[in-house]
Amino acid sequence: MAVNQEKSITVKTPDEIEIMHQANRIVAGVLSLLQQKMRPGLSTMQMDKWSEEYCRSHGAEPAFKGYRGFPGSLCVSINEQVVHGIPSTRVKVREGDIVSVDFGTRYQGFYGDSAVTIPVGKISKENQTLLDVTREALEQGIKQVRVGNRINDISRAVQEHAEKFGFSIVRQFVGHGIGTNLHEGPEVPNYVQKHNASPRILEGMVVAIEPMVNAGTNNVKILKDGWTVITADRRPSAHFEHSVAATAEGPLVLSRREGEI
Ligand code: MG
């Protein structure tokens, strides 16, 4: 693995990208399992247990468990919760909820990271649009993962798509490079940064693109548990994430789920 001149940005060899692909296939398996099992009455702790079991039985470690003291293996964020919700036996999802699940693995020294927002039963039209637009914004960002582009090209594609529908982009949390660290350079904001020189995308760079899109204001706050991020106006938020490698042939989505597109 070579270190680029730009601080803490690394590029991966094809062999390293293959290991990261395996790490992310396990993440994808966890998220697919949760999509299959999601139903009203399910506790967020049960989701956490299933995720950790699947991860360990496939030879990986849950990357979030103990990360900066996070107590769970899975981040589960319901409705107005944006990201970093803590699994609990007391929290059960209900018909009409939207549930963002974010999972990370560590496998043979490399990390995988992906997230999806899952509807519980029948959801409102507004929530369905929020989910569709956030997923599409992620796909627009993925298309920009091309050697020679800049990170700002990803940011612009994500922001333009989400804002076209009147939704807002969370700014306090951003995407990131990923490799032998869960979070490494470069930062991948979901909005255009006008005042900073944006890093070039190099062959072998792997980024986790993760738009957090709000129905209302983009302001967020953190609950007293020190983790759970919620929208300031308590309107719903959606979160989709993929780990994507920049290859000579274009973007390679490492965390793609079976049958996703
Ligand atoms: Mg994540």
Ligand code: MG
């Ligand atoms: Mg991430």
